[in-house]
Amino acid sequence: MNPDDDEGHGRSGVSRRGFLGGSVAAAAAPLLVTAVDATPAEAAEGDGLVAVRARINGRTVTTRVDPRATLLDTLRERLELCGTKKGCDRGQCGACTVHVDGRRVLSCLTLAVTANGAEVTTIEGLADGDELHPMQQAFIDHDGLQCGFCTPGQIMSAVAMVHEGHAGSGEEIRERMSGNICRCSAYPFIVDAIRDAQKVMGR
Amino acid sequence: MKPYDYTQVRSVRQAIRHAGEGTAYLAGGTTLVDLMKLDVMTPARVVDINRLPLRGITFDRDGLHVGALERMSDVAADRTVRRHYPMIAEALELSASAQLRNMASIGGNLLQRTRCGYFRDVATACNKREPGSGCSALTGVNRIHAILGTSDACVATHASDLAVALVALGTDVHVASARGTRTVPLDTFYTLPGTTPHVENVLRPGELITGISVPSSKWAAHSTYLKIRDRQSYEFALASAAVALELHRGTIKQARVAVGGVGTKPWRLTTVERALAGRPATAETFESAVGNAADGARPLAHNAFKPALLRRTLIRALTVLQERR
Numbered sequence: 001m002n003p004d005d006d007e008g009h010g011r012s013g014v015s016r017r018g019f020l021g022g023s024v025a026a027a028a029a030p031l032l033v034t035a036v037d038a039t040p041a042e043a044a045e046g047d048g049l050v051a052v053r054a055r056i057n058g059r060t061v062t063t064r065v066d067p068r069a070t071l072l073d074t075l076r077e078r079l080e081l082c083g084t085k086k087g088c089d090r091g092q093c094g095a096c097t098v099h100v101d102g103r104r105v106l107s108c109l110t111l112a113v114t115a116n117g118a119e120v121t122t123i124e125g126l127a128d129g130d131e132l133h134p135m136q137q138a139f140i141d142h143d144g145l146q147c148g149f150c151t152p153g154q155i156m157s158a159v160a161m162v163h164e165g166h167a168g169s170g171e172e173i174r175e176r177m178s179g180n181i182c183r184c185s186a187y188p189f190i191v192d193a194i195r196d197a198q199k200v201m202g203r
Numbered sequence: 204m205k206p207y208d209y210t211q212v213r214s215v216r217q218a219i220r221h222a223g224e225g226t227a228y229l230a231g232g233t234t235l236v237d238l239m240k241l242d243v244m245t246p247a248r249v250v251d252i253n254r255l256p257l258r259g260i261t262f263d264r265d266g267l268h269v270g271a272l273e274r275m276s277d278v279a280a281d282r283t284v285r286r287h288y289p290m291i292a293e294a295l296e297l298s299a300s301a302q303l304r305n306m307a308s309i310g311g312n313l314l315q316r317t318r319c320g321y322f323r324d325v326a327t328a329c330n331k332r333e334p335g336s337g338c339s340a341l342t343g344v345n346r347i348h349a350i351l352g353t354s355d356a357c358v359a360t361h362a363s364d365l366a367v368a369l370v371a372l373g374t375d376v377h378v379a380s381a382r383g384t385r386t387v388p389l390d391t392f393y394t395l396p397g398t399t400p401h402v403e404n405v406l407r408p409g410e411l412i413t414g415i416s417v418p419s420s421k422w423a424a425h426s427t428y429l430k431i432r433d434r435q436s437y438e439f440a441l442a443s444a445a446v447a448l449e450l451h452r453g454t455i456k457q458a459r460v461a462v463g464g465v466g467t468k469p470w471r472l473t474t475v476e477r478a479l480a481g482r483p484a485t486a487e488t489f490e491s492a493v494g495n496a497a498d499g500a501r502p503l504a505h506n507a508f509k510p511a512l513l514r515r516t517l518i519r520a521l522t523v524l525q526e527r528r
Contacts, residue, residue, distance in 0.1 A: 048206075067208075067209030089240070091236075097302055103276075103305040104302050109236045109303075110236075110306070111229070111251075113211070114253060157301070161301065164301075175436050176301050177301075178436035178437035179303065180300075
């Protein structure tokens, strides 16, 4: 909680969490932050915590974490970025997919300390102001979801896959998206959404 | 997760100095973090090696050299690897998921634990996790388990697809420790479970994999990796085959063959290689050459299908390769 916000308070989000949690976030401020310079994580300090500084959705965030904390828990529990979902927490479902330095990874198997100095993008960082990312819009247009729990992970994974240049066919999309499980089985519409978004993203 | 001391290091020397008994090196974390969460692995110290300069994919007269911290996805996408060692790229792309391939390092892939569901479940007996506690898989659900190289103590399968391809190609593993550096052939790097399934390789405490070298050869460029599994993607192999052939006018001059999903370690099949050498590359040759592929297999209650599946997997891989020519 309480990121050391170098750039003010970002954009007003479209997220439900941001809307509901605004006053809570303001009230809960003084938990952890000491202004830490850009010194990289080397080892735990006396209290067992390790300083981590990362750019998350374009904002520089400095915090101190238990070396056991995952990036997923740190995003959700400390930084109030709850768009990233905790599904299996075992690296099997893909719901926690985020981008670290532009690569899609599983935040549940990423220790927060290893994100020091990294550029992290979560689902909250994908839209441009009020304008949804083409992939988000395509998931809505194609009903690429039912319960929606896997959706942030699906979208983060899909955006990265398009950037990787491997969304050429339905078959390729299915193979390269196999790390994202959808228990509602919205897969056909997810594939449609990705094929559609890819055309817009390619422009 | 049990508490541990966390240290990030910036040189191999520093890493080695921090390491020893009870130390785990952290690279991609896809195995280690998972198993630490389950309390299956409980290192007292975690040494983060991600900033070490163990990078680079180079190709020269001796062959292919890959730094231990190169990520699976980057090696799979490398043009040289795809062109000169297609079975390596194929094995990597058939492994895990895109996210895990972005995270997992080559060194970490080789060191992923030989494991089964019982190993991951601390409520059950497992000689690998807790030496002497017994093997739940022997009498439990053992459909996906190994049939080759097993013992009464452990029947878990080695899960790495990459390692199967690398064993077929005669890869060397480079390791560093306070005593200096040494090179170990990957085939002898892994050990059989025997009565000590908690020991999976010849690494000594604190030793660090720095890279691998895959020799150049006349067969590596003509190679493939075939993986058979219950799901089409994101699943471990029930059986897999890494096959490389040097062909000359329809005759097999030399062959390299290893199989996965069936052994307690990546399983090189030199008997099949010898049976293929000097013979015409035909369906009849493939059929007869794989006849003894599963010799010595010890099927369990639920995986008696594996010897036949293994032979058919080999035949199909050989056929695919022959037709690709």
